[in-house]
Amino acid sequence: MIPVAFGYHRPETLDEALALLGELGDEAKVLAGGHSLIPMMKLRLAAPLAVVDVGRLHSLRYVRDGGDHLAIGALTRHHDLETDSLVAQRVPVLRSVAHLVGDPQVRHRGTLGGTLAHADPAGDLAAVAVALDATIVVAGTTGRREVPAGDLATGYFETTLAPEEMIVEIKVPYAEAGEYQKFTRRAQDWAVVGSLAVRSRGTLRVALVNMGATTIRATAVEAALAEGTSAAEAAVEATVGTSPVGDLAGSAEYRQHLARVLTERALLAVERSERR
Amino acid sequence: MQLEITVNGRRYHHDVEPRTLLIHHLRDQLGLTGANVGCDTSSCGACTVLLDGASVKSCTMLALQADGATITTVEGLADGEIPHPVQAAFRANHALQCGFCTPGMVMASVSLLAENPHPDADEVRTALEGNLCRCTGYHNIVRAVLDAAAQGGAE
Numbered sequence: 376m377i378p379v380a381f382g383y384h385r386p387e388t389l390d391e392a393l394a395l396l397g398e399l400g401d402e403a404k405v406l407a408g409g410h411s412l413i414p415m416m417k418l419r420l421a422a423p424l425a426v427v428d429v430g431r432l433h434s435l436r437y438v439r440d441g442g443d444h445l446a447i448g449a450l451t452r453h454h455d456l457e458t459d460s461l462v463a464q465r466v467p468v469l470r471s472v473a474h475l476v477g478d479p480q481v482r483h484r485g486t487l488g489g490t491l492a493h494a495d496p497a498g499d500l501a502a503v504a505v506a507l508d509a510t511i512v513v514a515g516t517t518g519r520r521e522v523p524a525g526d527l528a529t530g531y532f533e534t535t536l537a538p539e540e541m542i543v544e545i546k547v548p549y550a551e552a553g554e555y556q557k558f559t560r561r562a563q564d565w566a567v568v569g570s571l572a573v574r575s576r577g578t579l580r581v582a583l584v585n586m587g588a589t590t591i592r593a594t595a596v597e598a599a600l601a602e603g604t605s606a607a608e609a610a611v612e613a614t615v616g617t618s619p620v621g622d623l624a625g626s627a628e629y630r631q632h633l634a635r636v637l638t639e640r641a642l643l644a645v646e647r648s649e650r651r
Numbered sequence: 652m653q654l655e656i657t658v659n660g661r662r663y664h665h666d667v668e669p670r671t672l673l674i675h676h677l678r679d680q681l682g683l684t685g686a687n688v689g690c691d692t693s694s695c696g697a698c699t700v701l702l703d704g705a706s707v708k709s710c711t712m713l714a715l716q717a718d719g720a721t722i723t724t725v726e727g728l729a730d731g732e733i734p735h736p737v738q739a740a741f742r743a744n745h746a747l748q749c750g751f752c753t754p755g756m757v758m759a760s761v762s763l764l765a766e767n768p769h770p771d772a773d774e775v776r777t778a779l780e781g782n783l784c785r786c787t788g789y790h791n792i793v794r795a796v797l798d799a800a801a802q803g804g805a806e
């Protein structure tokens with residue numbers, strides 16, 4: 376399968392990219408790692424008139440220490456997150472989540488900005504951004520704005536990004552112990568359900584993958600934990616506010632069961648690593 | 652649009668249509684038919700090549716995204732008549748049946764050994780999760796990669 380014909384643009388700088396996006400408006404799609412967009416274009420689920428390939432914007436591929444957070448360039452690849460020493464030290468759970476995305480070939484190409492902009496509720500890395508209250512830095516022709524990670528996605532593959540905007544950086548607060556439980560049917564698959572528990576700034580935070588139209592913060596679990604409830608009891612709350620779909624990988628009820636089980640496992644793993 | 656890439660040490664210049672996928676450019680334009688197309692969904696890994704040393708699925712990239720890059724396909728691994736250590740290990744361990752997945756398996760293995768020269772069996776299995784073998788010869792494939800590592804296949 377090959378994509379429908381499109382106009383191809385390859386800016387060399389961010390300003391050039393933003394000017395192009397401004398000009399082309401909703402005719403254009405940003406092409407970052409291409410590992411969501413190209414599969415969709417091949418299957419003709421997407422047929423943009425123009426593609427703005429930002430692969431040359433090497434200055435957007437970095438991990439920098441911001442003192443209490445990591446500033447990560449939007450074009451940082453999943454494989455960079457797996458291997459970067461600052462990530463391992465400051466947000467270790469980001470490294471382990473990155474390692475579970477797709478397969479090595481996918482991780483060599485896919486980018487953090489791309490996965491967040493794509494807003495697939497089954498995406499793994501958004502769980503880290505949402506649980507930790509990361510800040511998404513968005514640039515457009517008229518300047519920059521910051522969006523809390525939890526407010527970026529508004530529904531399945533829908534975000535608050537305007538067509539002429541680009542994610543340029545993700546600010547991820549430092550985190551301590553964390554655990555991501557990803558349930559898949561086969562090794563390289565997307566999560567049927569995922570649950571991430573991570574401690575940061577003193578509190579335990581929990582995010583759920585593929586339990587609704589967006590990545591969901593399990594606030595009921597967090598509230599129960601804050602009151603001193605055990606991991607097992609708090610995990611029962613994992614289905615509050617969720618609206619999973621049923622599909623070939625599992626029914627909605629099965630997903631709710633998984634959310635509870637995986638959340639308990641994730642919480643217990645965090646407890647264990649903190650006792651060490 | 653103009654595309655310039657280096658494949659297996661040779662530089663190529665072509666005018667390509669933007670929607671041309673890298674795999675089709677390699678196979679149809681350059682005549683390098685080692686990498687295969689095994690699926691439409693970026694799942695099988697039969698099309699795996701090295702892009703600046705790292706494994707990628709060439710069916711999930713535009714050829715133009717590789718402009719200026721250095722690509723290695725399975726045709727570029729051997730040193731003349733002497734097979735690459737990973738190729739030799741695949742042969743010695745009967746790591747192929749029909750051979751359709753083999754170019755992709757070999758390239759994914761070369762990429763793994765470049766990053767991790769001494770993987771254990773679990774690490775090999777995890778690293779090959781993006782490569783499917785319809786003949787299901789996984790045990791021998793894992794054996795071959797471990798064998799190649801033991802023989803210093805990373806070089």
Ligand SMILES: Cc1cc2nc3c(=O)[nH]c(=O)nc-3n(C[C@H](O)[C@H](O)[C@H](O)COP(=O)(O)OP(=O)(O)OC[C@H]3O[C@@H](n4cnc5c(N)ncnc54)[C@H](O)[C@@H]3O)c2cc1C
Pocket residue numbers: 404405406407408409410411412413414449450475476477478481484485486487488489490492493497498499500536540541542543563564565566692693694711
């Ligand atoms: C076989 C396979 C398995 C996979 N398995 C998983 C998995 O298990 N878990 C998982 O989380 N993901 C998985 N993925 C998806 C992968 O992580 C993608 O790389 C990721 O979802 C998209 O990132 P990208 O850089 O490739 O984005 P692209 O495909 O380039 O873009 C995706 C969308 O985001 C937009 N976009 C990209 N960058 C920006 C930006 N900086 N600003 C604004 N908009 C932007 C594009 O216009 C497009 O709409 C898999 C992909 C494949 C092919």
Ligand code: FES
Pocket residue numbers: 687688689690691692693694695696697698699708709710711
């Ligand atoms: S042809 Fe199947 S992954 Fe590329």
Ligand code: FES
Pocket residue numbers: 746747748749750751752753783784785786787788
């Ligand atoms: S040897 Fe036949 S597909 Fe792997």
